[in-house]
Amino acid sequence: MTASNTFDHVIVGGGLQGCLLAHAIAHHQPAARVLLAERANDLCGNHTWSFHASDIPASARSWLDPLISKSWPGYSVSFPGLSRRVGIAYQTIASDDLREATLRLAAGEAGEVGRGGFEVVCGEPCEIVSPTCVRIGETTLINCTAVLDCRGRAAAVKSPSGVGYQSFIGHEYETDRPWPVSEPTVMDVRADQACGFEFLYELPFGPQRVLLEYTRFSEEPICSESRAEELIAARLREAGVTATSRLRSERGCLPMPYSAPTGGKLVPVAGGYAGGWYHAATGYSMPLAVRFADIVAQVEPVSIAAALSKEAANDSLRRSFSRLLNRLLFCLVRPADRWKIFRRFYRVLSEEQISRFYAHRFTTADAARIVIGRPPTGLAPIRFAKSFFPRTGPGLA
Ligand SMILES: Cc1cc2nc3c(=O)[nH]c(=O)nc-3n(C[C@H](O)[C@H](O)[C@H](O)COP(=O)(O)OP(=O)(O)OC[C@H]3O[C@@H](n4cnc5c(N)ncnc54)[C@H](O)[C@@H]3O)c2cc1C
Secondary structure: OOOOOEEEEEEEOOOHHHHHHHHHHHHHOOOOOEEEEEOOOOOOOOOEEEEEHHHOOHHHHHHHHHHOOEEEOOEEEEEOOEEEEEOOOEEEEEHHHHHHHHHHHHOOOOOOOOOOOEEEEEOOOEEEEEOOEEEEOOOEEEEEEEEEEOOOHHHOOOEEOOEEEEEEEEEEEEEOOOOOOOOOEEEEOOOOOOOOEEEEEEEEEEOOEEEEEEEEEEOOOOOOHHHHHHHHHHHHHHHOOOEEEEEEEEEEEEEEEOOOEEOOOOOOEEOHHHHOOOOOOOOOOHHHHHHHHHHHHOOOHHHHHHHHHHHHHHHHHHHHHHHHHHHHHHHHOOHHHHHHHHHHHHHHOOHHHHHHHHOOOOOHHHHHHHHEOOOOOOEOHHHHHHOOOOOOOOOOO
16 A cells, blocks of 8 residues: 555445446546555456446446446347247356456556556455544555445444345356357246245356356245256256356345335445345345446545435435335245245236336336236235335335
């Protein structure tokens, strides 16, 4: 670190949100002085972060596009009785690519972007002392105009009391023959659903490179390794290819809250999982993490909290509705019937409605279309109307 220890922004946590934020600030405020502090030895962990292209607001495209590792023109879903191609571009950022791009920014290799000075510190614990001060390691105090808390799930300032879970085990393979499908399959729900909602997720990265990820929605954060291996092996057989090597693996678990968060105040400003900037009903972080980064990067550090509160207020009904969907999924439907909610979603929604839903920009009419239907996989109209008046006020998560 340089001798000067005064920055405009200190970003604490170099995962998805922290790195996106660094790129957004470097683009919108190239003269800003930014420090990114990550406690692990490396930025970004080990992930493939996918999203619908329509999740990304136009103002974020210029800084986000160079970070994209792979794009496909559309994707498919497959359920018993329904197969559909969705013509919305699907994109992925690999954590290796985001890490390299962020380190290039720190090395001053991004030209004018980030010319104010962008520093990265990894491998040191970082404690937030106040909204304008952090401690790195045992003793180094760093002052700034705004501390931005991007410490992820472990630092979530508000904890919901009711949650289900989405758990994943994924492996990326090199194969002996070309993968037979050129676009992703975002949900392949053809396996037996007796144990709850489970499916395979498939990203063909290259002619002979594919990520196959087992996903399970359940009450507990548990994913069976043997079940994942079984479904992945079956898909490789069906595709008529042999995996010649396993290139990487990823696993993890995402909470899907269905009750309103309680406690906690947004001091300092918190993004990503720490601040509830993720889509509670899909588990995708990208749409709201990009939105958070783009808002923060376009205002002066002293105006960040006000800009975010305004956005959160605009979005609060959508956040309540996402939790309602999780309640429908985890509390009102038998585990073996959960998949039918998703089949209904893909059966009744237009591509415009699907893209608004994933982008967390859906309208009340979209919300009604998603849930009003015959129970158990739909809600009666009166129950749907009541869902917009939650007993606990909507918060930031
Ligand atoms: C297997 C899997 C697949 C997923 N796929 C997708 C997907 O396709 N699309 C999508 O949008 N989302 C996806 N998600 C969700 C997404 O990965 C997370 O929601 C997202 O990473 C949250 O971003 P974040 O920056 O808040 O947290 P993280 O990415 O977890 O980053 C938090 C960072 O803060 C660091 N940290 C914590 N405490 C401190 C401290 N005191 N000092 C310094 N650093 C600290 C951590 O080490 C970490 O690097 C997936 C999740 C999993 C588990």
